[in-house]
Amino acid sequence: MIRKIIKINEEKCNGCGACAAACHEGAIEMVNGKAHLTREDYCDGLGDCLPACPTGAISFEEREAPAYNEEAVRQAKMQKFGVKLPCGCPGTASKAIKREAISSTVPAQITSQLSQWPCQIKLVPVNAPYFDGAKLLIAADCTAFAYGNFHNEFIRNHITLIGCPKLDEGDYSEKLTAIIANNDIKSVTVARMEVPCCGGIENAVKRALQASGKFIPWRVITISTDGKILD
Helix, strand or coil: CEEEEEEECCCCCCCCCHHHHHCCCCCEEEECCEEEECCHHHCCCCCCCCCCCCCCCEEEEEEECCCCCHHHHHHHHHHHHCCCCCCCCHHHCCCCCCCCCCCCCCCCCCCCCCCCCCCECCCCCCCCHHHCCCEEEEEECCHHHHCCCHHHHHHCCCEEEEECCCCCCCCCHHHHHHHHHHCCCCEEEEEEECCHHHHHHHHHHHHHHHHHCCCCCEEEEEECCCCCECC
16 A cells, blocks of 8 residues: 655664654664664554654655554564553553542632634634734644643643644644745644654644744643643
């Protein structure tokens, strides 16, 4: 089948191994001091390895490749770690989060800071008037649920776009490129979860910024599954 898959430029690879560590599916291995895509069927095409590479040796390409084999990845992880995961993605591993009880007699009053609609990346119009002079927040849709004060700290005074690269079909980069290229965007903040699949939304923003030809201040905020800001 023809699909998106990573490509490693061996000449640019410095052998640091960062990409192999970042590839949670185990598709990349170090062979004779260089990174190699040893299992094409383990590569999910989301590109968690791209931002980890310090030399820019990794890129995407569209070519004939075997389909991503989630079950084979799951089995390989079971053999390697001896842990049964619910699926090939470590971000779906179940865990309970205990929190201190909050008094029900004084309910917290939280006001929404969302300033536009729609907010889903796939649905938002490219030339919506609210993009003029906007500070853009591009967020993985789990972030607002995981981080309690997300509206006040992130959505306030921003135009918010949300998506999930694991569940949505296609790539966001083309749509985001059009939004950034055709509007006066002042800054871009990416809010993602710590789980590997959220690397897809970060990488889509990076590609969109590069393709837009504009120099725009941007930053990435990573939120843990128990609701803490990691960076």
